[in-house]
Amino acid sequence: DAKTTQPPSMDCAEGRAANLPCNHSTISGNEYVYWYRQIHSQGPQYIIHGLKNNETNEMASLIITEDRKSSTLILPHATLRDTAVYYCIVYPLEGTYKYIFGTGTRLKVLA
């Protein structure tokens, strides 16, 4: 059972910010929000994660709502190479876990 819900697809103009939403209303207190992306024909790769504070790295920013029931991944200046499927997934830091990826959001960046 997927613990997150995401829109199936989104378009974004090149150079604009891409904002990808994710709902995780049943998230537990020890679970982090992680984002991965999968470029065509490759395995998913880690982008960013967070617990409750907003996070930023060289790839993206992550905004988590105060109640932690939803989050938004922001690609500040989308390029054509950002066209990919983006997965939002929640899981704890430790232990063995059945990582459930769901179907993700297919982002298409338009020239």
Added chain:
Amino acid sequence: DVKVTQSSRYLVKRTGEKVFLECVQDMDHENMFWYRQDPGLGLRLIYFSYDVKMKEKGDIPEGYSVSREKKERFSLILESASTNQTSMYLCASSLINRGSRNTIYFGEGSWLTVV
């Protein structure tokens, strides 16, 4: 950098054949996973393992088995391949105790066609 290597990128097998998909990781990860990915269905977990000789069923284990004889290697076995097992298969690994960051590392994928 962590490397998860899947032995075959593309395979074509006949119905009824026994198929082995091999996966090796080089970072001493305890957890290893096999997923399959089909259009519109996302990534679905087949089996996972948290230690040598240990295995747990994922969401779609039917028609598959796994083997983990060494920590670095996790094999997916299709005992009698069928056309509905045509798919892309992804192997992944992760640590059990991950400190401040818990990242899952994936291989490049194996495209299996059963004819």
